[in-house]
């Protein structure tokens with residue numbers, strides 16, 4: 120059987136006595152789309168930080184495609200095929216759309232690392248790959264716009280295009296539709312749905328419509344533990360999920 124794209128085994132993380140992840144297990148087969156939902160502070164972003172190597176767990180194991188990653192650096196995991204976007208934007212808002220993508224492309228080209236950014240376009244392959252990403256994700260028309268002038272929806276698309284610069288095999292999206300209008304959230308959902316089928320996707324989402332549309336399987340995290348896991352229709356109907364999370368969500372609506 121093929122190795123899972125992502126395997127998390129009994130991962131624990133505490134921040135100065137506060138337990139953020141309390142024995143989390145998660146297996147994502149290659150090519151699966153997994154939605155990760157749960158209340159604020161459930162540990163969702165912490166799990167992404169453990170997967171990408173930003174945080175070392177206090178206990179437990181993380182592997183990518185069967186290879187143990189516990190001691191691997193952020194860069195080593197990116198080379199193994201892990202890409203991500205952030206809950207708080209990492210766009211350079213004073214630069215153009217094109218320059219942002221170009222920096223992301225150059226970051227994964229060792230030959231471009233020491234080049235000052237203005238001349239990156241001259242590094243072999245950088246300009247071509249940048250154009251390809253801009254065209255594919257319909258950002259070509261706004262390539263010369265400064266990022267701060269873009270609509271929020273387009274900024275989120277730009278972040279995804281940048282995360283794809285390294286040709287990841289696993290992509291982690293942390294609340295891609297946060298702060299978007301219903302219309303832009305639907306557009307972003309279409310963009311995520313159009314990602315390559317071979318790509319394994321983990322999406323943290325507060326918007327239930329997006330989570331249940333994108334996820335083949337939905338994992339519910341609460342208080343650092345996996346509360347439930349299953350196909351969207353099963354999770355939607357699960358009493359424990361409704362009580363712990365969806366009920367609270369409905370009250371707020």
Ligand SMILES: Nc1ncnc2c1ncn2[C@@H]1O[C@H](COP(=O)(O)OP(=O)(O)OP(=O)(O)O)[C@@H](O)[C@H]1O
Pocket residue numbers: 134137138139157158159160161162163164165166206
């Ligand atoms: N760097 C940190 N230092 C201290 N505590 C942290 C840190 N990062 C997260 N925490 C705590 O760990 C817990 C889980 O936080 P996390 O950000 O993973 O939750 P989340 O599920 O992503 O929440 P949200 O939906 O609000 O983004 C929270 O109690 C949070 O305050």
Ligand SMILES: [Mg+2]
Pocket residue numbers: 163164165206
């Ligand atoms: Mg978070």
